[in-house]
Amino acid sequence: MRRDLSALFDPVSVAVVGASDDPAKYGHAIAAQALRANGRRPVHLVNRRGGTVLGRTAAPSLSAIGEAVDLAVVAVPAAGFEDAVDEALQCGARAVVAITAGFAETGDTGRARQHAVAARVRAAGAVMVGPNCLGLADNTTDLFLASDTFTPGGIALLSQSGNLALELQLRFHPHGLGFSRFVSLGNQADVTLVDLLADCARHEGTHAIAVYAEDFADGRAFAEAAAEAGKPVVLLTAGRGDASARSAQSHTGALTTSADVVSAACRDAGVELVATPRELTVVLAALNGARRAPGRRVAILTDGGGHGVIAADSVEAAGLTVPELHPPTRDRLRKVLWEQSAVANPVDLAGMGEQDPGSYAQTVAALLAAEEVDAVLMTGYFGGYAHAGGGLGGGGTVLADGERAAARLIADRHRACAKPLVVQSMYPDSPTCRTLAAAGIPVFGATEDAARALAATTPGAPHPGPAPLPPPAAPLRESGYLHTRRALEAAGLSFPAAREVHNEAELLAATAEFGGPYVLKALHLLHKSDAGGVALGLAGPDELRAAFHEMHARFGASSYSVEAMADLSDGVELIVGVDRDPRFGPxxxxxxxxxxxxTLRDVVFALAPVTAEHALRLLRGLRAAALLGGVRGRPPVDLVAAAAAVATITAFAAAHPEIAEIEVNPLLVRPHGVLALDSRAVLA
Incomplete structure (x- = not known):
């Protein structure tokens, strides 16, 4: 449900409860920032002692203000927090920013207090950010309710870290980036990350949304909101390397980590996932403009062979390609470059830049115009000629003037072309590089940053967003092999003929129902193959009987499954499983x-349920995808049937929230159709 957060970001009036003249108190910093609004709205300062704060008369309470308050910032000790919020609601507050700490982060008692306050806020029709937050700011409405000042711009930052915002402020500056909004998430007792993400997606002053989150709360809702945002969302999160909190009892559970889950959710939602504040800045710098590469083909322009080779490696490591340029493009380059220049890709000026800085601009123009090129990376010394003390050129020389002119020409060419251009320079702070940056051309000092920036502008796989969860089905009461198998068969998954047996007579009766070869499985073992509880390729009744006696002597299982042995000769064995994540669901x-x-760990992940179309993309993304297409004379397998089976299994799991883990392994995919050979489920 869409929540109205207008009172949070553009209130009619503001009151700071706990405003103070003591610089050591947070209420001092918030009050000082709030007063920067230059009369945009009334700002009331509240201190229980009254008197003056920051030279202004302070009210002893919210009620003493004598008029309604639209937004109240509460920065008082925890003991007085509930009373302050209740008074704010009585005074008509539609929004509360709760700075006060000491709630859910302290344990069960604090969590109970937090829930009670949030319930009262919602019952009053108001909204609350926090508690335990550092405030918020909206540069588009002159609302400054955080302790620091944020440079205006188009990035909304939703963060669980205040210091991170300060670091990003420093990192943004060289790229001309700034903030439309900053919100410290705090404990998310009422207003959540998802609420804020959806509101920033609708905010006209926000062009991209940056998120730092340690706790998604409802990760699936986050992915859904990001998929629907309609503008770039970049996520930096912590703790992705730890295995998810579960007792893994299946291959699926053992192979699924928090990192896999977050990565899959981001891929499906079209979220750019980054690992560091530096990478977050790089991606935002690349996405700041509206330029998107039509494909993944990159032309590299360098003025030194070493830079070109390193750039090519970095570009390919980022998942892009460095194709050889077509003959017409090479011919055009030869007309503007000298004989020793390389024109294949990377294009190496080979010293011509020192003779004619304008050659940079001419080459960039030719590469941007080439039909076989989707984006351009310029790397190396450019910027050094006009850099004071920069070596070959030095400030004020003819070369420096020529480089400045080239930078203006490159900026003009960039404005006239829709393709991305990214620059790596040894002198990213030089005047010529600042000219490029001012024209919207991202400039970096590190080659890998330039490559990552280009990757952010290129098209990835379609991101359908999480498929809707189906309504819950009648819950499974038992999770034994045969119970799981029957339930999956009822859902539409095909298995070989099978019969449960308890003794030799039933074993032989099964052979009259279907012919061999046979498979014998000891039931009630979770990993039957690992334990030696599966016998394959039993040619007839005699071999089946012998295997039964041997297996029963070892396990003494109460029952066994006799199954028709599938022909494995022309098939590929897959594993399809679903694990229930506490934040993202199935x-x-x-x-x-x-x-x-x-052992092979050649697996991919997605939020379940997975549509057949999405399953096809996942299968084609496996490292061993070539096996599915047929190799060494083997026929290709039925990928369409495999994708349909994936859709069936994942839809079944998503409809059964009582299932913690389920997997079909192996799922035999043959040239015509699929057959599930084994399955297991673990109930929560």
């Missing part, structure tokens, strides 16, 4: 299966 895993599933 998460699907698809990969190369069989007994080597955990």
């Amino acid at each position: 998460v699907a895993m698809v990969g190369l299966g069989g007994v080597l599933a955990e």
Whole structure:
């Protein structure tokens, strides 16, 4: 449900409860910032002692103000927090920014207090950010309710870290980036990350949304909101390397980590996932303009062979390509460059820049115009000629003037072309590089940053967003092999013929129902193959009987499953599983299966349920995808049937929230159709 957050970001009036003249108190910093609004709205300062604060008369209470307050910032000790919020609601507050700490982060008692306050806020029709937050700011409405000043710009930052915002402020500056909004998330007792993300997506002054989150709360709702945002969302999160909190009892559970889940959710939602504040800045700098590369083909322009080779490696490591330029493009380059210049890709000026700085601009223009090029990376010394003390050129020389002129020409060419241009320079702070940056051309000092920036502008796989969860089905009461198998068969998944047996007589009766070869499985073992509880390729009744006696002597299982042995000769074994993540709900895993599933670890992930179309993309994204297309004379397997089976399994799991883990392994994919050979489920 869409929440109205207008009172948070553009209130009619503001009151700072806990305003103070003591610089050591947070109420002092908030009050000082709030007064920067230059009369945009009334700002009331409240201190229980009254008197003056920051030279202004302070009211002893909200009620003493004598008029309604639209937004109240509460920065008082925890003991007085509930009373302050209640008074704010009585005074008509539609929004509360709760700076006060000492609630859910302290344990169960604090969590109970927090829930009670949030319930009262909602019952009053108001909204609350926090508690335990550092405030918020909106540069588009002159609302300054955080302790620091943020440079205006188009980035909304939703963060669980205040210091991170300060670091990003420093990192943004060289790229001309600034903030439309800053919100410290705090404990998210009422207003959540998802609420804020959806509101920033609608905010005209916000062009991209940066998120730092340690706790998504409802990760699936976050992915859904990001997929619907309609503008770039970049996520920096912590703790992705730890295994998700569960007792893994299946291959799926053992192979699924928090990092896999977050990565899959971001891919499906079209979120740019980054690992560091530096990478977050790089991606935002690349996405700041409206330029998007039509493809992944990059032309590299360098003035030194070493820079060109390193750039090519970085570009390919970022998932892009460095194709050889077409003959017409090479011919055009030869007309503007000298004989020793390389024109294949990377294009190396080979010293011509020192003779004619204008050659940079001419080459950039030719590369941007080439039909086989989707984006351009210029790397090396450019910027050094006009850099004071920069070596070859030095400030004020003919070369420096020529470089400045070239920078203006490159900026003009960039404005006239829709393709991205990114620059790596040894002198990113030089006047010529600042000219490029002012024209919207991202400039970096590190080659890998330039490559990552280009990757952010290129098209990735379609991001459909999480598929809706189906309504819950009648819950499974038992999770044994045969119960799980029957439930999956009822959902539409095909298995070989099978019969449960308890003794030799039933074993032989099964052979009259279907012919061999046979498979014998000891039931009630979770990992039957690992424990030696599966016998394959039993040619007839005699071999089946012998295997039964041997297995029963070892396990003494109460029952066994006799099954028709599938023909494995022309098929590929896959694993399809679903693990239930506490934040993102059901998460699907698809990969190369069989007994080597955990050893090979060739798997991909997605939020479940997975549509058949999405499943096809996942299967084609496996490292061993070539096996599915047929190799060494083997026929290609039925990918369409495999994708349909993935859709069936994941939809079944998503409809059964009582299932903690479920997997089908192996799922045999043959040239015509699929067959599930084994399955297991673990109830929550």
